[in-house]
Amino acid sequence: MGLNMSSSISEISKEVLLDMYYKMILIRRFEEKVVELYRAGEIPGIAHGYIGEEAVAVGVCSALRKDDYILSTHRGHGHSLAKGIHPRYLMAELFGRKTGVCKGIGGSMHSTEPEVGVIFSSAIVGGNIPIAVGVALAMKMQRRDNVVVSFFGDGATNTGAFHEALNLASIWKLPVIFVCENNFYAISTHVSRSVAAKEIADRAVAYNIPGKVVDGNDVIEVYKTTLEAVERARRGEGPTLIEARTYRWLDHGMYYLGPYRPKEEVEAWKQRCPIKRLKDLLLSKGIVAEDVLVNIERRVEEEIEDAVKFARESEEPDLDFVKQFVYVR
Amino acid sequence: MGLNMSSSISEISKEVLLDMYYKMILIRRFEEKVVELYRAGEIPGIAHGYIGEEAVAVGVCSALRKDDYILSTHRGHGHSLAKGIHPRYLMAELFGRKTGVCKGIGGSMHSTEPEVGVIFSSAIVGGNIPIAVGVALAMKMQRRDNVVVSFFGDGATNTGAFHEALNLASIWKLPVIFVCENNFYAISTHVSRSVAAKEIADRAVAYNIPGKVVDGNDVIEVYKTTLEAVERARRGEGPTLIEARTYRWLDHGMYYLGPYRPKEEVEAWKQRCPIKRLKDLLLSKGIVAEDVLVNIERRVEEEIEDAVKFARESEEPDLDFVKQFVYVR
Amino acid sequence: MAAREITYVQALNEALREEMRRDERVFLMGEDIGIIGGVFKVTQGLYEEFGPERVRDTPISETAIVGAAIGAAIAGMRPVAEIMYMDFLMCAGDQLINHLPKIRFMTGGKLKVPAVIRTQYGLYRYAAAQHSQFYPAFLMNIPGFYIEVPSTPYDAKGLLKSAIRDENPDIFIECAALYRIKGPVPEEEYLIPLGQADIKREGNDVTVFALSYMVHVALSAAKKLEAEGISVEVVDPRTLNPFDKRTLIESVKKTGRLVIIEPDHKTAGVGAEVAAIVAEEAYEYLNAPVIRLAAEDIPPPFSPKAYNAFLPNEEKLINAIKKVMKYKR
Amino acid sequence: MAAREITYVQALNEALREEMRRDERVFLMGEDIGIIGGVFKVTQGLYEEFGPERVRDTPISETAIVGAAIGAAIAGMRPVAEIMYMDFLMCAGDQLINHLPKIRFMTGGKLKVPAVIRTQYGLYRYAAAQHSQFYPAFLMNIPGFYIEVPSTPYDAKGLLKSAIRDENPDIFIECAALYRIKGPVPEEEYLIPLGQADIKREGNDVTVFALSYMVHVALSAAKKLEAEGISVEVVDPRTLNPFDKRTLIESVKKTGRLVIIEPDHKTAGVGAEVAAIVAEEAYEYLNAPVIRLAAEDIPPPFSPKAYNAFLPNEEKLINAIKKVMKYKR
Numbered sequence A, B: 001m002g003l004n005m006s007s008s009i010s011e012i013s014k015e016v017l018l019d020m021y022y023k024m025i026l027i028r029r030f031e032e033k034v035v036e037l038y039r040a041g042e043i044p045g046i047a048h049g050y051i052g053e054e055a056v057a058v059g060v061c062s063a064l065r066k067d068d069y070i071l072s073t074h075r076g077h078g079h080s081l082a083k084g085i086h087p088r089y090l091m092a093e094l095f096g097r098k099t100g101v102c103k104g105i106g107g108s109m110h111s112t113e114p115e116v117g118v119i120f121s122s123a124i125v126g127g128n129i130p131i132a133v134g135v136a137l138a139m140k141m142q143r144r145d146n147v148v149v150s151f152f153g154d155g156a157t158n159t160g161a162f163h164e165a166l167n168l169a170s171i172w173k174l175p176v177i178f179v180c181e182n183n184f185y186a187i188s189t190h191v192s193r194s195v196a197a198k199e200i201a202d203r204a205v206a207y208n209i210p211g212k213v214v215d216g217n218d219v220i221e222v223y224k225t226t227l228e229a230v231e232r233a234r235r236g237e238g239p240t241l242i243e244a245r246t247y248r249w250l251d252h253g254m255y256y257l258g259p260y261r262p263k264e265e266v267e268a269w270k271q272r273c274p275i276k277r278l279k280d281l282l283l284s285k286g287i288v289a290e291d292v293l294v295n296i297e298r299r300v301e302e303e304i305e306d307a308v309k310f311a312r313e314s315e316e317p318d319l320d321f322v323k324q325f326v327y328v329r
Numbered sequence C, D: 001m002a003a004r005e006i007t008y009v010q011a012l013n014e015a016l017r018e019e020m021r022r023d024e025r026v027f028l029m030g031e032d033i034g035i036i037g038g039v040f041k042v043t044q045g046l047y048e049e050f051g052p053e054r055v056r057d058t059p060i061s062e063t064a065i066v067g068a069a070i071g072a073a074i075a076g077m078r079p080v081a082e083i084m085y086m087d088f089l090m091c092a093g094d095q096l097i098n099h100l101p102k103i104r105f106m107t108g109g110k111l112k113v114p115a116v117i118r119t120q121y122g123l124y125r126y127a128a129a130q131h132s133q134f135y136p137a138f139l140m141n142i143p144g145f146y147i148e149v150p151s152t153p154y155d156a157k158g159l160l161k162s163a164i165r166d167e168n169p170d171i172f173i174e175c176a177a178l179y180r181i182k183g184p185v186p187e188e189e190y191l192i193p194l195g196q197a198d199i200k201r202e203g204n205d206v207t208v209f210a211l212s213y214m215v216h217v218a219l220s221a222a223k224k225l226e227a228e229g230i231s232v233e234v235v236d237p238r239t240l241n242p243f244d245k246r247t248l249i250e251s252v253k254k255t256g257r258l259v260i261i262e263p264d265h266k267t268a269g270v271g272a273e274v275a276a277i278v279a280e281e282a283y284e285y286l287n288a289p290v291i292r293l294a295a296e297d298i299p300p301p302f303s304p305k306a307y308n309a310f311l312p313n314e315e316k317l318i319n320a321i322k323k324v325m326k327y328k329r
């Protein structure tokens, strides 16, 4: 696991690199705003922040086409934004408004926008994995060359759903990439107390597929490894398991659950901020001038303000409205 | 995987060897009788024969103490007899009689006799595995040195239950041995079409525990490998996964499901009869004279006849009788 | 319409075949449904006609089966997944309950999940507590999918075709005890609308609400009672969701008496809902207490004697009808 | 008895602590119950007092959690397992439904399974469709375990202690919306027998059968209606299995009117069984149609506005009571 941006970035276009930077900043600011609005009581329900893990969603989604699919989790805002959901519609969803991606019916954990490839998000740990396999099966049966990414956490690799799904995907050689965001904790439980494998990527052996460990705070490494997996999948050679090691800076959800992580550990990971790393790289390699990045940051601030305004001004669904969406009739 | 009885048998006492022979013959004759009685309509319900796989149950159970526990499956007659359930009570259970191990309430797939260590049998594929882990947890918490064996088939290694249970057992270092009877088929589905791993034993990597392949038709090899796993478990070092390769001679259950196995494959495996192999070994090594084995065979015939008679003459439970056993009141 | 008599299993087979011919998005998956045509032979010949791509044998991974069906459905396919026994639906509990019926709703109608989950429950198979369950009331309690419970070959074919074409998820529950019964099924194509109960026999004195297999018991009882001058109306709901309240209530308004016969457990079974509807909405028309005849509130016992007594039967039904007939209008 | 007021969560915590002190076979397992004392803090401080051996954090493996609880219970322990949300019971569906309630029966009473599965459902938490479910009727439909649904701190403590001591499996369903309410709980030890409904308020005009949280809504409505001269009796079942039919029927015989208020879905919910019992066994005493107030038959929506309207409430209850009051005896 490379601790510095070992991999060369020369093959990656400036456009892609700047888009990565934009997306990572977008996620960071979005999540900071969510925390603020949650504390202020404007966002109801439960939500889980992605701060610190931005390089995973962005690295992975940058390696996908718009018409490729991702499936997301309870900790899904980053995935949604990285794949291209507009912050307005995601924010409105968190507010529970009709203009949200799920019309305010789904909330934080079920963001879905097939148009941009966010085909479904499940709040059940491990729940999206078998569904991702089914989407990949449809791609194969429809002779489409799209690939499917299932995101999940370290904790999810202990669910039966993970096991059954990876086995089926391998047997049927389906175009799906399993991206495990190993942030070392499932709520309060450290991987060392819950995952028996030496490394999560080792679990790939059980399904005879490649298993790769990447530095999840290195967006370039994540991107490149995903690209390889994508190519393999498009060639019809089947799934890959990628373990991206990263860390969440916030607590599990929006409220404090008590101390279970050493303060020093949290601090050390904050030093390894994925955004700062990309920024340093872009500047040190002379790829862009600082003001370009500052402009991106400014643009993001505006987008977030706009998203909040949009959400605030949107209408809430009532019972009669939501009742329409249970069945197709 | 040794194709001949490679392992030396000199350390194994004659008593143990003869008991193995007895148990294997007992299972074989019992199952032959079950097929006959099933066809004759005397045994109701569904049942699954163990013929051809006798070396696994007997090899494993011979390595256990009486107060060690096993958990069995839908294909469980062999396990029950190998662990010491008297054929009378098993046969009576298959007949659905009050004198059966489960008073006629459980039938073929739920044989249970904790006194001899058959603590539970589940008809759900993979179903006993998490329960075995719980029994092992109790052993550990009670500071007992007993070990627990979970039997299951190749098909069961694709269930979520398998995955969750092996992970938990490893994390908690529990005294449990997972014995996969790989008979290459789950009903009609060949392992190559259902298990993605190169070898089932490889799945142990996902749980960081030893994974061993043994020739499941070699009772001595099964026995020795189990002994090692038992010792490891008693030392508190945790679980082992054993993949015992074997074959069932009969169809999946008692009725014919159509052709899905090449005739030559079935024939080839019949040539590798585990009982004949033990017999040849015992005779060729001069461990016993043939008449000793013939006597054992005769004794078994009598026991089976006695068991059938016992079952036939036993009373059937009625509704009021069975109603007592739903709750402890 | 041309009349011919075919079995329930043939009717199901025809429905699958016709729908697969009509719409190439329709495909099947499940354990042992391919090479051997299913353990109950419902899919016989389909592997030969449509090949392994559209008739997919799966590993023993119920969660992955239902999950993959969901994924394929949201991505444009029309999966028909088989779960071999209704008992095993619980091995897919999370996908079945937390995903299948909720995805359309949670995504604000962005997705539809046109998957069919076929399963069967047996009666009089003496397969014990883990292979004999029938719990349709639970599925009724969960909004979001349709539930079919056909009692005749005609209904089986027409409902299965409608379920496959319907845009909503369906749980299609067959009864193995009906697989071999014959009934008239037209040569011509037909569909049965979902949500229409069928009055299997008209009568004036008492309404018998009969579920699945029990329709036949009710018809037989009705015939016998006719001789005694009691006119029995037999209502077969055919689908439990949508539930055709109107037909039920109209019948009770006409007869003033209601007896329910169902092969699921009595407490909190389907009959509870039926009785409750009547207590709420036809209270004034009721001239006698409602009687529910159902399976006993104990797990299914193995022993045939106890098992047969565990189920409701014609004799109990006749007695119940006579009992409510004692109440005068 | 010494009276003091403690919260529901404190009452549960005391129950666990007292039982763990009393009986060293009692131990806890579940996700995040140890180091942080549970995400709802029910197990707070127990890890500190009893250590990691008896307060076990588990991986996210619901099947293994319930399965291991079963195994430990049949081997002599008294496990109390926590499933974080009732929704996730379905991730353990097979162990929960096919094993836990059937093992004693299937083994002809040879085993007992004194395990408690604690779980909670939330109300007004706006956690969307996969984190807001309550489906006790399904559990009622499955014979073999007891089900507790405490509505007050007093009941929570007394029932949990009884459930732990009871020799049968128990599903103990807490309501997160009640965790912070306070109520009188004696300092002295007490137990509440399982199977005894509690008349939370006596009255003569109408019986309100109120489930779990809805007891409080009913009490508040009853108080208001008293001013209008309507005397409401509030029946709290406290356990759904054993179900105290007698208290229900006696109350309806006295009042002649029944309104049910429950936070589960209406169709095939607990209220269906309650109404059915009355339609069968107290038909002659009923002077008005039964009214069931329940959650709508749609999955729980996220948006607070829609969600609040999705549940029954005091206003709806008052209207329903007034409606049945219009029917004269």
Ligand SMILES: Cc1ncc(C[n+]2csc(CCOP(=O)(O)OP(=O)(O)O)c2C)c(N)n1
Pocket (backbone or CB within 6 Å): A074, A075, A123, A124, A125, A126, A152, A153, A154, A155, A156, A157, A181, A183, A185, A186, A187, A252, D031, D060, D062, D084, D088, D091
């Ligand atoms: C099946 C299931 N069990 C438990 C939960 C409660 N839960 C929500 S998130 C979470 C931890 C998930 O950990 P991980 O998979 O590592 O993802 P992370 O939150 O770290 O991103 C748990 C236990 C759930 N949502 N689903």
Ligand SMILES: Cc1ncc(C[n+]2csc(CCOP(=O)(O)OP(=O)(O)O)c2C)c(N)n1
Pocket (backbone or CB within 6 Å): B074, B075, B123, B124, B125, B126, B152, B153, B154, B155, B156, B157, B181, B183, B185, B186, B187, B252, C031, C060, C062, C084, C088, C091
């Ligand atoms: C969860 C579950 N799914 C399906 C079945 C039906 N079934 C019974 S035995 C069997 C095959 C089991 O194969 P394997 O585990 O290899 O054991 P074997 O029968 O070969 O000994 C199946 C699919 C079941 N009992 N449980």
Ligand SMILES: [Mg+2]
Pocket (backbone or CB within 6 Å): A153, A154, A155, A181, A182, A183, A184, A185, A186, A187
């Ligand atoms: Mg994590």
Ligand SMILES: [Mg+2]
Pocket (backbone or CB within 6 Å): B153, B154, B155, B181, B182, B183, B184, B185, B186, B187
């Ligand atoms: Mg097998």
